[in-house]
Amino acid sequence: MKRLDIRDSGFEAEFSSLLAAREEQGQEVHGPVASILAQVRKDGDTALCALTEKFDRLPLSAEKLAFTPQEVEAARAQVSPDLLAALDVAATRIESFHRAQLPEGIRYTDDAGMTLGMRWIPLDAVGLYVPGGKAAYPSSVLMNAIPARVAGVERLAMCVPTPDGIINPLVLAAAHRAGVTEIYRVGGAQAVGAMAFGTKTIKPVDRIVGPGNAYVAEAKRQVFGHVGIDSIAGPSDVVVIADSATDPRLIALDLLAQAEHDELAQATLITPDAAFADTVIAAVETELKTLTRTAIASASWARNGAVLIVRSLEEAVTLANRLAPEHLELMVDDPESLFAHVRHAGAVFLGRYCPEAVGDYVGGPNHVLPTSRTARFASGLSVFDFLKRTTFLAGGPDALRRIGPAGVALAHAEGLEAHALSISARLDALAKTTPNA
Ligand SMILES: NC(=O)c1ccc[n+]([C@@H]2O[C@H](COP(=O)([O-])OP(=O)(O)OC[C@H]3O[C@@H](n4cnc5c(N)ncnc54)[C@H](O)[C@@H]3O)[C@@H](O)[C@H]2O)c1
Ligand SMILES: N[C@H](CO)Cc1c[nH]c[nH+]1
Ligand SMILES: [Zn+2]
Secondary structure (H helix, E strand, O other), rough: EEEEEOOOOOOHHHHHHHHHHHHOOHHHHHHHHHHHHHHHHHHHHHHHHHHHHHHHHHOOOHHHHHHHHHHHHHHHOOOOHHHHHHHHHHHHHHHHHHOOOOOOOOOOOOOOOOEEEEEEOOEEEEEEEOOOOOOHHHHHHHHHHHHHHHOOOEEEEEEEEHHOOOOOOOHHHHHHHHHHOEEEEOHHHHHHHHHHHOOOOOOOOEEEOOOOOOOHHHHHHHOOOOEEOOOOOOOEEEEEEEEOOHHHHHHHHHHHHHHHHHHHEEEEEEEEEEHHHHHHHHHHHHHHHOOOOOHHHHHHHHHHHEEEEOHHHHHHHHHHHHOOOOOEEEOOOOHHHHHHOOOOOOOEEEEOOHHHHHHHHHOOOOOOOOOOOOOOOOOOOOOHHHHHEEEEOOHHHHHHHHHHHHHHHHHHHHHHHHHHHHHHHHHHHHHOOOOOO
């Protein structure tokens, strides 16, 4: 863990190395991922089975790649009614937030007489990656699948790793709740490769979405162009801005809620109060002793944890914008006034009673968010990831007479004779048939 004070002379250099470390996550897996993708592309199901045995310790044949409806039903039957009810609370809230996102198309007739517009059309087939190496993520099933369903995507194919052949039944119950019926027990880069290139069993999709570890994030990066992807949602990160009026234990728990995801996860506190910073650091050490996932959380905190002491809350926001975190918590008296200055964050949590973990499960907005500082240019998963835009233009003779000549002039200027003729030949025909009409 790094404890840095902005008043110290070495701060800027240390902070720059923090920024660089965030972007470097996963770069070292570029080669192994390229090789896995090449194997899947060449050997299809055979490669999938071999790689699943290698990385998830699950011997598999092609016939067993997909979960059967009976397996899904049996898993659902194992889940307690209370847990199914909690899943339903989450699913209902996620659905209503994403339904509110559905955009209207555009259609209008302009003063030249042209009707112009834009239609939103759902993608045909989408691949949903649900992580499952170090933890099971039923919540990520809902976050992936519900927006896709709301957008109107017809085919949803879901891949989830089952380390040692074990699947958390709630993952399959969540898939059932979200209406996903095509589910494969494959994870990592090989799952991304299968959904991108297709195999005998897994038909290719048009876009792959969802979070995952460094291998998954890198695989999505490498198949981009062949298929679409949402954003890079790799190892999680959080920045918490807190003042000394906040309970230090709660801040420690918020930091650890991110650290327990992955050794590569990053948790950062920014505060104007040095004594408070030290109390939080002590609270993190205390809480680490009691967590079930101590090994992962300790490694993340030791390797990537950071506590930054600043002169003011405004300065805290400036640093947070430079970090462009996946999650930003504003644990202060007046979060709205700070929020006004936030420019780069995947999702922002305002107020002491709105921790990031609420957003992970039951808030409503998506928890699949841009990591590794990509919040500078990317956004969290939404219905827009499952829709595309088609523009349209409709016009008759009058409109062509009004705007055609400018098009002809520009086509000549570009030296594109057929373009010019395509318009001018129509103008000539109009002049002959309906002179001055
Ligand atoms: N940003 C988000 O929205 C979000 C949401 C949930 C989880 N997450 C992140 O997702 C990640 C989940 O990671 P996970 O590991 O638990 O599950 P995962 O499903 O992402 O990865 C497991 C797979 O990684 C592959 N793998 C592991 N070691 C490998 C190796 N040495 N070589 C090649 N492939 C290997 C295996 O194929 C395995 O099936 C965490 O980093 C967590 O922070 C992010
Ligand atoms: N914090 C993760 C990335 O947004 C999402 C998650 C799922 N379950 C728990 N947390
Ligand atoms: Zn989380």
